[in-house]
């Protein structure tokens with residue numbers, strides 16, 4: 001931890017909140033919305049996006065220190081104490097994130113060498129994501145403040161792993177607020193990967209991961225535990241894996257003894273990746289079909305071929321304004337899957353939209369079941385794994401929701 005500074009720091013800009021607007025901060029919620037701001041006091045040329053700011057109540061009491069942003073979230077809180085945000089502070093926070101993953105048996109696990117090290121607000125590092133693939137860390141900054149700190153973040157990661165991380169790759173160009181116009185270019189901050197793609201292991205199954213060219217950081221690490229559940233139920237089943245990306249669910253279905261798997265993604269590249277990953281684990285023996293088609297269209301007429309279906313679409317609702325359409329989208333694919341799945345079929349259905357709450361998702365799937373007119377039982381209620389922790393004061397961080405349904 002950095003040292004606590006006693007006096008108010010005149011080099012740091014000060015934001016005063018409107019009266020009463022400190023309430024959510026007193027409950028340790030890490031965001032301050034722009035509407036809560038009364039005025040900004042700063043020396044010189046004003047305040048730049050990404051700068052460290054101190055936040056005060058209308059009565060002039062210090063309340064938090066964080067990164068200033070332009071947009072609806074004006075400050076993302078780094079600390080509720082007046083600590084110096086220096087190298088020691090970064091090492092401390094990243095060290096705490098590491099300690100949690102070590103407690104989860106992820107940092108030294110021969111069967112799983114890929115996991116999330118930093119999950120934004122869930123690790124009290126709002127705006128920062130760090131994923132580990134073998135000896136490489138992939139950093140994604142979602143805020144200008146984090147992006148400006150990327151060098152010290154890379155140092156802190158390397159220090160924390162004591163030589164076991166050989167490369168740090170920055171992949172922020174697609175995740176920074178585009179209005180910030182930073183001209184960010186993805187690339188290595190430290191070292192470089194020995195080979196690309198890299199073969200990683202998740203629950204003992206192998207995947208090619210390419211963070212330089214793949215979606216997000218190259219692999220969806222948040223489905224690790226749920227993939228394992230697919231493995232448990234797949235024996236003898238004919239499986240349809242829609243929105244397959246790298247084919248994680250398909251590989252697990254085969255590992256669990258599935259008779260056949262069909263993987264679907266609208267992206268040709270994704271379908272090739274899924275095909276490669278199935279071959280990497282099972283050679284040419286697996287009865288796998290991979291199709292680059294629209295999953296929503298494909299689900300229209302699948303007949304009664306499948307007795308296990310996985311629906312893992314991208315976030316249909318990126319924000320609240322499009323919630324209505326998103327819910328229609330979830331209802332449509334779920335109704336299509338439930339009306340056609342074979343009796344005794346198992347449906348894995350997910351939503352990763354932050355704007356769709358757990359209850360809302362369940363109600364939507366309930367409506368879909370009613371449209372399909374089938375008898376449906378909930379077997380499991382799924383969420384994100386423990387390396388994607390939720391800060392209890394920031395419930396918005398709980399984004400992945402899933403249901404496993406048994407359809408008569």
Ligand code: SAH
Pocket residue numbers: 219220223242243244245246247248249264265266267270293294295296312313314
């Ligand atoms: N299930 C995957 C992650 C899915 S990510 C895993 O376990 O890793 C969502 C995927 O949906 C992306 O690969 C994207 O290319 C694909 N996608 C988006 N819209 C689609 C559509 N209409 N039909 C099929 N695939 C789509």
